[in-house]
Amino acid sequence: MDAWHNHIWRGDKLVEWESRVWDAADDARLTLLWAEGMSTVQIGLRIGRTKSAAIGRARRLGLLPRPSPLPGPPKPRAVQVASKPLREPPSPEPQVQIRIVRPDPPAAAPPPELPPAAPPLSPHVRSVVLFPVSTCQWIEGFGPEWTKCDCPTVDHGSWCAAHRRRVFVGRVSLIAEAA
Helix, strand or coil, X not given: CCEEEEEEEECCEXXXXXXXXXXXXXXXXXXXXXXXXXXXXXXXXXHCCCHHHHHHHHHHHCCCCCCCCCCCCCCCCCCCCCCCCCCCCCCCCCCCCCCCCCCCCXXXXXXXXXXXXXXXXXXXXXXXXXXXXXXXXXEEXXXXXCEECCCECCCCCCCCHHHHHHHHHHHHHHHHHXX
């Protein structure tokens, strides 16, 4: 009988098991025990296989499937039950025809002519719109309590003189040390 030894590490433990080829004798025993109605666990123990191996081989051999031991949805009845008689039909109501009349919409003025579209840009060109900043953008506080400085900016920058010194004081000393 051909067999392979398989190994796998499970945590710090090496697990070893043997895989065997199904031969004709194993197939015959499986078919016989399956026909007797023995459980799949018992069949696996008798032929030296796992329950799953026995089920898989039975499917590949085309043996009839076993009913599930788990309760399933209720089976449909074989006997047809007579339907309940309906109540007497409701009396027909007089049919009323409704016609919806909508007034014609007012004539719309023709849309103004749009300017011609700009020529497409190259994919390497990007448009940037710069808005001049005239007041300091320094923000103090956190959340809804924040306030903005709003003093005039210096050197076309984003901060007033006081906040510009706070921003660049560390950089100036580092640049001076590096030179």
